[in-house]
Amino acid sequence: MYCRDCGAKLTLRFLENEGLIPYCEQCGAFKFPFFPVAVSMTVVNRAENKILLARHAGEEDYKLFAGYIKKGESAEKAIPRELREETKLTAVKWRYHASRYHDAKDVLMLNFIVTADEGEIVLNEEIDEACWFTPEEAREHVIKGSTAEYFLLGALNELGRKK
Ligand SMILES: [Zn+2]
Incomplete structure (x- = not known):
């Protein structure tokens, strides 16, 4: 799983009320998955x-x-x-x-x-x-x-x- 904005590898990080969400260290932001x-x-x-x-x-x-x-x-x-x-x-x-x-x-x-x-x-x-x-x-x-x-x-x- 890679960041759609910067291409860095994503890790899973715990977010309150959401659970484990992909996180980008480079952007310093959670990256909720997109889907059609x-x-x-x-x-x-x-x-x-x-x-x-x-x-x-x-x-x-x-x-x-x-x-x-x-x-x-x-x-x-x-x-x-x-x-x-x-x-x-x-x-x-x-x-x-x-x-x-x-x-x-x-x-x-x-x-x-x-x-x-x-x-x-x-x-x-x-x-x-x-x-x-x-x-x-x-x-x-x-x-x-x-x-x-x-x-x-x-x-x-x-x-x-x-x-
Ligand atoms: Zn990123």
Whole structure:
């Protein structure tokens, strides 16, 4: 772990109410770690009986749609932007569902249940395929043990409870 400002090696130092935090001797300052934030989208149609899953470029399994929130952007802005970029579909409304830290990519994921119109899908280069599935099919097709599966199962429970 190195200082992002001066490049010196960081050590862990105890900070009251925070615990062990990376510390730079050269700067004489604590360096709280930065990490990106992304939106994860459980995309449903207006009737909420179909879920849109994506097969990302070069991958075999289906996941939820997701994208990094840009600097200065809100999650509410990132949702319609990402969905339009990846599918050309229009996000009609969305509600917050859950968050989880995704270790593999060192990113905090915020999952939203996003209602989208079932228009023509035009994929960008990040996505090989997008499919509308019934909840049962979506459960079957989503990659097992993933953050996407965790969000999908939670979202399906929440959607089921409303009916
Ligand atoms: Zn430093």
